[in-house]
Structure formats: C-alpha cells, structure tokens
Amino acid sequence: MVSLLGSAWAGEPTDQVKETTDKILAIVTDPALKVPEKAGERQRLIRQAVDERFDWEEMSRRTLARYWAERTEAEKKAFIDVFGQLLERTYMDKVEGYSGEKVLYVGERVEGEYGAVAVKIVTQQTREISVIYRMKKKGGSWYVYDISIEGVSLINNYRTQFNSILSRSSFESLMERLREKVKQG
C-alpha cells in the first residue's frame, strides 16, 4: 500500500495542474482583459493555457474507445480537431463563469506514467465540488486526459453518448453532429 493522498507533499502533476489553473485564473481575473474590446485576446490567452495542459488526442482515443481503431488517420485527425474544440469550449465556458471560487489541492496519486490530482473547488456559498484531473506523462510534462466532477468522468460521459450514437448511426453522422454542436457555440 502506498499512501500519497492527503499528505502535504505535492508532486509534479499537482504542480503542473496548479500552474495552468493559476495562469488561467490570472487571465480571467485580470481587469485589463475584462473590457469588451479585449474579449478576443482574453479568449486566445485562455485557449493557449488550456491547450498546453490538455491532451486532446488521448481524450479522443478514450472516448471513441473500440471505435478508435476502426478509424483512418485522416478521420482520427478530424475527430481530434472537432472534439477538442467542443471540450475546449465547454471548459472555457466553465472558466469564464469564475466568481471567486477557491481551488484547493487535496491529493495526488502517481503510478508510472499515470497520475491523478484531486482538487476541491469551494464556491462562495461554501458548496464544495470535488474534481479529479487524470493525467498522463509525455516527455517531461503531464497532460490532462480526463476530468471528473463529483464522480462524473467527462470522458466516460462522452463515451456513453458516442456509443449510443454510433450503435445506431455512422461515424460520419457523429462527426456531423459534433461539427454542428461546435458551430452553435
């Protein structure tokens, strides 16, 4: 038994999640970027910070699961692109709604190239939301491949949706729905 969780020790994955979170919070709370004419700039900066930490390819592989292997390279690429955009937008919407919540780093687990960072978000109404970032090490850095909020894994949630769609219709129609969804936002 290895006991890392709940200790004050924080390792690389936590440091890197914290670095990205702090960077994003700094952008979101920067008064100079809050003016309407800077909205584009602000979005670009957040997107950049998110892109640095999230592994869209790993997320895509895990959500398509067994359907991933059946895809051609071009299809994979197109999927990563559009699904990445959807995730990015979902995440950005959450971040944009930031209103002074506290972020506490409550635990970490590392096993080889896999890691998990447990975070508690405390809202102004003292509601606690538990979030877990699942990460994979590539090169020298850790990249997020899943986020669980209150026990609900984002990747599992999309996988269930994609499975349900793919079991009734084609990959092409899934792509079509994804593109439509991204366009809407």
Next chain:
Amino acid sequence: MAKIVTIVSILIFLGWMHLPQKIHAGGMEQIASAESIYGWEQTESHQIPWTQSVQMAEATQEPRLTLEGQDAGPAVEPIPDPLEPVNRIFFSFNDKLYFWVLKPVSTVYSKAVPENLRVSIGGFFDNLETPVRFVNCLLQGKFKGAGYEVFRFLVNSTAGFFGACDVASIKLGINPYREDMGQTLGTYGFYPGIYLCWPVFGPSSIRDTVGMGGDMFLDPLSFIYLPGNEWAAVRGWEFVNGSSLVLGEYEDLKEAALDPYVAVKDAYHQNRESRIRK
C-alpha cells in the same frame, strides 16, 4: 397497502437480478485486461479500474491501491435502459417544465430574494432533513458520519438559527454526510436495476426510487400536518429555492452534450455510483 408492498418487493427483486453482473464488472477479467492502455480502451465503456480508487481514497483519505495501477474497485457499467422510449418522453417533458415553468419562476424568485437569504432558506430545509442523513449513515455503519450529523443538527439549530447558517461547516469544518436510502441500498449490494426518468422528479433508478420512498418516512416535512395546498406550497418553495441556486447548470450540461438525454442519464449514474463507493 398490500399492493404497495407487492410492487416494492418486485422492484427490489429486479434490483437483485442485476447483482451478479456488478460482481462480474469488478471481476478479475476486467483487471487483467487493463494491462496496457490499449487494453483499457478496448474494454469499451468500462472505466479504468484504478482511477476508481482515487475517488474512493479521496472520500476516505485511505488510498486502497495496489502497485502497477490496478485496483479491485468496481468499474462503472452503463445503466440498463430498457424503458428508453418512455424515459425520453418524460425527459423532454421535464426539459419543457424546466424552461417554461421552473426557470422563469426561479429567476423571478432569485431577483426578489437575495442570494444570502436563499442559501439560508436552503440551510433551514437541509437542517430539517437531518434524520434522513443520520439514519442512512447508521444503516451504512458510518458512525462517525451519524455523530457528525447529530452534532451539526445541534450546533446549526442553535448557533446557526434553525439551520439558516451552517456554522458547523463554516466555523468548524464539519460538513454534512449526504447519505440517502438509495446509497444505503447500494452499499448493501443492490444494483440500480434500470434507469428511470420520472416526470417532475427526474433521473432515478429502481433502487433510488425505492430509496426515495424510504427517505420520505425519515423526512420530518412529510409528517408536518398541513392542508394539502400548504404542504405542496412548502415543498414547492423548497424546490424553487433549491433550483434558484443552481440555475444555469442544466443549460451548461445541455450545451456541452451531443445527446442531452444520454448525458444526463450517464452523469446521474456515475455520480450515484461514486457516492455509493464513498
């Protein structure tokens, strides 16, 4: 009465029917196949076994993990949904109910009543419902949780003005143990059975519906004598007050989903299973 008992036993029986499936899901085959990342991907819709333990560990502060990233925790099987066509009808009914009734009402209400007061009102109802959490903690053998619930009730009912201020949590860091009968049944080994989307009440399962019925007997609000209309008004107030604090969350989920019905079903199921593991 006899009819209700029969229905409940049928439902419980249905819940049991799926039990072997659950054991199988957490069985060794699953774990053996998780040796490589490719193996994990191919075990379609099964969560990576060891990641489960992070959630569990987070709750208990006791990581139960073995080396090599493997853990004997159960994987989350998708919830069976043989009633999908009916559930979808009720889902879109609830969707309309939300956008046409609940949201406009809650929005007006949230403009009339300041947020602090709404949080306090929520705290008052929450405090009244202590028996639900207390008994379910006991039924699950969570004696620390049961003790905390009694302590919270005593502190919050007095120093916290009948629950309006959650002193126990804010000042003493003692948070509620949100246990209910559905979770209790889950810890006893009942599988959710099938997914149910009730009109008005929303996502549930056979197990959690039975649990909700049980919890009603533990909720003091069910026993307060009020004429029908006033009773409904109190319940309605609790409901609107609660929704006014989470306005926008359903929209966010819908916005991010490709199939909102499936997204809600899966999120409900994953959340319930993770709470049962805690």
